[in-house]
Amino acid sequence: MAIHVHSSSQLGEKVETMIEWLASFGKTKNGGVTRLLYSESWFFAQEALKEKMNQCGLNAYYDDVGNLFGRAEGTEDSSSVILIGSHIDTVIDGGKYDGSYGIISGLLAVEYLLKHCGPPKKTIEVVSLCEEEGSRFPITYWGSGTITGKYTFEQIQELTDSQGIPFIKAMKDCGFGVGKFPSPLRNDIQCFIEMHIEQGRMLEQKGKALGIVSHIVGQRRYNITVIGESNHAGTTPMTDRRDAIVIASQLITSIADKAKSSGVMATVGKMIVKPNVPNVIAGEVMFTLDVRHHNEDLLQHFCLEIAQDLQRVSDQNGVNIIAEEWMKVKPVAMDSYLIKISTEVAKHQNLPYEFLVSGAGHDSQVFGAYCPTALFFVPSYKGISHSPKEFTDKLDLERGLKFLIEYLYQLAY
Amino acid sequence: MAIHVHSSSQLGEKVETMIEWLASFGKTKNGGVTRLLYSESWFFAQEALKEKMNQCGLNAYYDDVGNLFGRAEGTEDSSSVILIGSHIDTVIDGGKYDGSYGIISGLLAVEYLLKHCGPPKKTIEVVSLCEEEGSRFPITYWGSGTITGKYTFEQIQELTDSQGIPFIKAMKDCGFGVGKFPSPLRNDIQCFIEMHIEQGRMLEQKGKALGIVSHIVGQRRYNITVIGESNHAGTTPMTDRRDAIVIASQLITSIADKAKSSGVMATVGKMIVKPNVPNVIAGEVMFTLDVRHHNEDLLQHFCLEIAQDLQRVSDQNGVNIIAEEWMKVKPVAMDSYLIKISTEVAKHQNLPYEFLVSGAGHDSQVFGAYCPTALFFVPSYKGISHSPKEFTDKLDLERGLKFLIEYLYQLAY
Numbered sequence: 001m002a003i004h005v006h007s008s009s010q011l012g013e014k015v016e017t018m019i020e021w022l023a024s025f026g027k028t029k030n031g032g033v034t035r036l037l038y039s040e041s042w043f044f045a046q047e048a049l050k051e052k053m054n055q056c057g058l059n060a061y062y063d064d065v066g067n068l069f070g071r072a073e074g075t076e077d078s079s080s081v082i083l084i085g086s087h088i089d090t091v092i093d094g095g096k097y098d099g100s101y102g103i104i105s106g107l108l109a110v111e112y113l114l115k116h117c118g119p120p121k122k123t124i125e126v127v128s129l130c131e132e133e134g135s136r137f138p139i140t141y142w143g144s145g146t147i148t149g150k151y152t153f154e155q156i157q158e159l160t161d162s163q164g165i166p167f168i169k170a171m172k173d174c175g176f177g178v179g180k181f182p183s184p185l186r187n188d189i190q191c192f193i194e195m196h197i198e199q200g201r202m203l204e205q206k207g208k209a210l211g212i213v214s215h216i217v218g219q220r221r222y223n224i225t226v227i228g229e230s231n232h233a234g235t236t237p238m239t240d241r242r243d244a245i246v247i248a249s250q251l252i253t254s255i256a257d258k259a260k261s262s263g264v265m266a267t268v269g270k271m272i273v274k275p276n277v278p279n280v281i282a283g284e285v286m287f288t289l290d291v292r293h294h295n296e297d298l299l300q301h302f303c304l305e306i307a308q309d310l311q312r313v314s315d316q317n318g319v320n321i322i323a324e325e326w327m328k329v330k331p332v333a334m335d336s337y338l339i340k341i342s343t344e345v346a347k348h349q350n351l352p353y354e355f356l357v358s359g360a361g362h363d364s365q366v367f368g369a370y371c372p373t374a375l376f377f378v379p380s381y382k383g384i385s386h387s388p389k390e391f392t393d394k395l396d397l398e399r400g401l402k403f404l405i406e407y408l409y410q411l412a413y
Numbered sequence: 414m415a416i417h418v419h420s421s422s423q424l425g426e427k428v429e430t431m432i433e434w435l436a437s438f439g440k441t442k443n444g445g446v447t448r449l450l451y452s453e454s455w456f457f458a459q460e461a462l463k464e465k466m467n468q469c470g471l472n473a474y475y476d477d478v479g480n481l482f483g484r485a486e487g488t489e490d491s492s493s494v495i496l497i498g499s500h501i502d503t504v505i506d507g508g509k510y511d512g513s514y515g516i517i518s519g520l521l522a523v524e525y526l527l528k529h530c531g532p533p534k535k536t537i538e539v540v541s542l543c544e545e546e547g548s549r550f551p552i553t554y555w556g557s558g559t560i561t562g563k564y565t566f567e568q569i570q571e572l573t574d575s576q577g578i579p580f581i582k583a584m585k586d587c588g589f590g591v592g593k594f595p596s597p598l599r600n601d602i603q604c605f606i607e608m609h610i611e612q613g614r615m616l617e618q619k620g621k622a623l624g625i626v627s628h629i630v631g632q633r634r635y636n637i638t639v640i641g642e643s644n645h646a647g648t649t650p651m652t653d654r655r656d657a658i659v660i661a662s663q664l665i666t667s668i669a670d671k672a673k674s675s676g677v678m679a680t681v682g683k684m685i686v687k688p689n690v691p692n693v694i695a696g697e698v699m700f701t702l703d704v705r706h707h708n709e710d711l712l713q714h715f716c717l718e719i720a721q722d723l724q725r726v727s728d729q730n731g732v733n734i735i736a737e738e739w740m741k742v743k744p745v746a747m748d749s750y751l752i753k754i755s756t757e758v759a760k761h762q763n764l765p766y767e768f769l770v771s772g773a774g775h776d777s778q779v780f781g782a783y784c785p786t787a788l789f790f791v792p793s794y795k796g797i798s799h800s801p802k803e804f805t806d807k808l809d810l811e812r813g814l815k816f817l818i819e820y821l822y823q824l825a826y
Binding site (some may be wrong): 065070091092093094133134135198199200201217221230231232233234235236237238239243245246247248250252253254256259265267268269270271273276277278279280281283287288292357358359360361377383384385386387392 | 466474503504505506507515546547548563578611612613614632634643644645646647648649650651653656658659661662663666667673678680681682684686688689691692693694695696703705735771772773774776795797798799801
C-alpha cells in the first residue's frame with residue numbers, strides 16, 4: 001500500500017520557515033548558530049520545540065539528560081517505538097541545517113501523517129537529541145549514547161568545558177540529571193531513522209536528491225600535547241630551542257601529508273598555545289586530531305603510524321609528547337531492510353538517489369550498533385557545513401520531507 | 414678619583430630582598446610574575462616603588478603615561494639628568510629579575526651614594542619605565558618611546574588588548590593620559606644607563622660577572638593571518654581543503670628552517686585559531702613572527718624572503734595571507750665613552766667582564782637612538798628568562814650593584 005503526498009501542501013515553505021525559526025535560538029552575528037550543550041540558547045530551543053511538538057499533536061516529554069521526545073501513540077503497538085530525529089546542539093558558529101533538519105522534517109512528517117492518515121498503527125516518537133557534536137565538552141553523542149546505554153553519568157563526572165565549568169553543573173543548571181525526568185536508557189526502540197544534510201558535495205555533483213547511507217565512517221579523536229621549554233625569543237639560539245609551536249607545526253604538516261597519501265581523513269581543528277605571547281618561545285602546545293575512515297583496519301593502521309611519529313619526534317627533539325584518545329567510534333553499517341524500503345519509496349516518488357558512505361559522524365552511528373538504523377541525506381550547497389554558509393535549497397528540503405512522509409507511512413501505517 | 418664600596422654593607426641581601434618584594438606584585442601560581450601595562454598589579458607595583466623611592470631620599474614623581482621617576486638633585490648641574498633604570502612591566506608569567514633588577518639596582522645604588530657621599534654634583538634620576546615588553550598591547554617601549562619622542566598618544570588611539578579593552582581606557586583607568594602629570598617628553602637627559610639580566614648563557618658559560626653591551630639587535634614583529642575556508646572535518650576531501658592550520662604549520666616550519674640556516678633569530682610565539690573546535694577545519698589562523706639580528710641588512714633580507722614565501726604559499730593554496738608589521742626597531746650601538754668608563758670601573762673592581770651583543774630588545778635601544786646610552790648585563794642561570802624559572806645568583810646581583818655604584822660615582826660625583 002502507498003500514500004500520495006499532496007504537492008499542494010507547501011511543505012517546502014513549512015520546512016524553511018521552521019529552519020529559520022529554530023536558527024533564531026543561538027543566532028550569531030555571522031548568521032550562523034551556536035547552541036552548545038546545556039547553554040541558554042540550547043535550553044530555549046528545546047523548550048520552544050517542546051511546545052511545537054504539542055501543537056503538532058504529539059505528546060512531548062524530556063528524559064533525564066535533556067533529550068526531548070514527541071510521541072504519537074500507535075493503535076496496534078505501543079510496546080515498541082519507531083524513533084526519528086537528530087540533534088539540537090551545534091558547533092560554534094555552525095549552520096542552520098545540521099541536526100535541525102532531522103528534527104524538523106521528522107516533526108512535520110508526523111504532523112502530516114496524523115492530519116491525513118490519522119494515528120499510526122505503530123508508535124512513532126520524534127526526538128531532539130541533546131548532544132552530538134562534542135563542541136562544548138570532550139564527549140560526543142551524549143544524547144544517543146545515554147538512550148542506547150553507551151554512556152551513563154559515570155563518563156561525565158570529571159568533564160569540564162573550556163571555561164572550567166563542570167558537565168554535571170551545566171546539566172543540573174538546566175534542570176536535568178536530578179531525577180526529575182525518566183532515565184534516558186530505553187529498551188523499546190524498534191528502529192532509528194535520521195534525516196540529515198549531506199555536509200559533502202557528492203549529491204550536488206551527481207545531481208541526486210537523496211543519499212541513502214550504506215556505512216558511517218569510524219572516528220577517533222585525540223588531544224596531543226607537546227611539552228617543550230618556554231624561553232626568551234631574542235637570546236635563545238635557534239639550535240638551542242625546544243619550541244613547542246615549531247614541533248607541533250612539523251607534526252601537523254606530516255599528519256596532513258600522511259592523510260592525503262593514505263586516504264584517511266585527518267583534521268587538526270583546535271590548538272592551545274602556552275604562554276601564547278609574541279616574544280616568548282612557546283613551552284606547550286595542545287592540538288586535537290580527528291581521524292576518520294569507514295575501514296576499521298585502515299583507521300587503526302594510520303593511528304599507529306601517527307603514534308610512532310610522535311615517539312620519533314619526541315626522541316629527536318628531547319620534548320615530551322602526550323597523546324590522549326578521547327573518542328573512538330567504529331564504522332557502522334546501516335540496516336539492509338530499512339535501506340530496501342527506502343529505495344522502493346524513492347523509486348515510487350521518482351526521486352534520484354545515490355548510495356554513499358557518511359564521512360561525518362551521526363547519532364545513527366550510535367543507534368546503528370544498538371538497533372536497525374537508517375540515515376538519509378539531502379544535498380548541501382557546495383558541501384559546506386559547520387559554517388554559517390551551510391545551505392540546502394528549498395526544493396531539496398521539500399523532496400526530503402516528502403520522501404520521509406511516505407517512508408514513515410510504510411513503516412508505521 | 415675612585416670610591417671603595419664597603420663589602421660589609423650586605424648589598425646582596427638588600428637586592429634579593431627587594432627583588433622578592435617587587436615580585437609580590439603580580440605573583441603567579443607558578444612562582445612567576447604577570448604585570449601587564451596598566452593592570453592592577455602593575456599600578457600597585459608603581460605606587461609601592463614611589464613610596465620606596467621617597468624613603469630612599471629621592472623625590473618621586475610620575476609623568477603622564479605612568480613612567481615613575483625618583484630624582485636626586487645635583488649640587489652643580491640640575492639642567493641635565495643622568496637617567497638610570499629599566500621597565501616595571503613583565504610578559505605573562507615571566508620572571509622576577511627582567512626589568513626589576515635595573516630599577517632596584519639603580520635605586521639601591523643612588524641610596525648608597527647619597528648615604529656615603531652626599532648629594533651628587535650632577536642630577537641623577539632613577540626611572541621605573543611603564544612598558545617595554547609589548548605583552549598586553551601590540552606596541553613595545555611605550556615608556557622610553559614617550560620620553561624620547563618616538564611615540565605620542567597618536568600611536569595608541571586605535572590599540573586594544575586581547576580582551577578588546579582600548580589602550581586609552583586602560584591608561585585613563587590608572588589615572589594617566591589625562592594631563593594630571595607632566596608630559597613624558599624630555600629634553601634634559603644627558604645619558605641613560607640600564608642594568609639588566611643577560612637572558613642568555615654567554616656570561617655563565619664564560620664565567621664572567623659583567624656583560625658590557627656593544628650593540629643591541631634590530632627587531633621586527635608581524636601579525637601574519639592565513640584566511641582559508643572553515644568546513645566539516647569528516648566530509649571535506651583532504652585534497653579539497655583550504656585548512657588554515659595546515660598552511661600556517663607549513664609556514665612556521667619553513668620560517669624556523671630558514672632562521673637556522675641564516676643566523677637570524679625568528680620566533681612564532683602566539684597563535685589564534687578560528688573557530689578552534691576539534692571537528693571543524695580551521696578557517697583562519699593568526700600567528701605572530703618576531704625576527705632579530707644586529708645586522709640591519711641581514712634582517713631586511715630575511716624578512717623579504719619570508720614575504721616572498723607568504724606570496725608563494727598564498728598562490729599555491731588559493732588562500733589569502735596578510736602580514737602586518739607592528740614593530741620595527743633598528744640595531745643600535747652603545748656609547749663608546751660610557752663603555753670606556755665602565756671597563757675602567759670593572760678593572761678597578763677586578764670584575765671579569767665580556768663585551769657582547771644583546772639579542773633581547775631593551776629600553777636602551779630606544780634611548781640609544783636619542784642620547785648616549787650604556788647597557789650592562791649580569792648572568793642569568795642557564796640563560797632562562799621570560800619564565801618563572803628565571804634566576805640570578807645573589808653574588809652576581811651584588812657584584813652588579815657594586816659596579817653600578819662606582820660607575821655612577823664616576824659619572825655624577
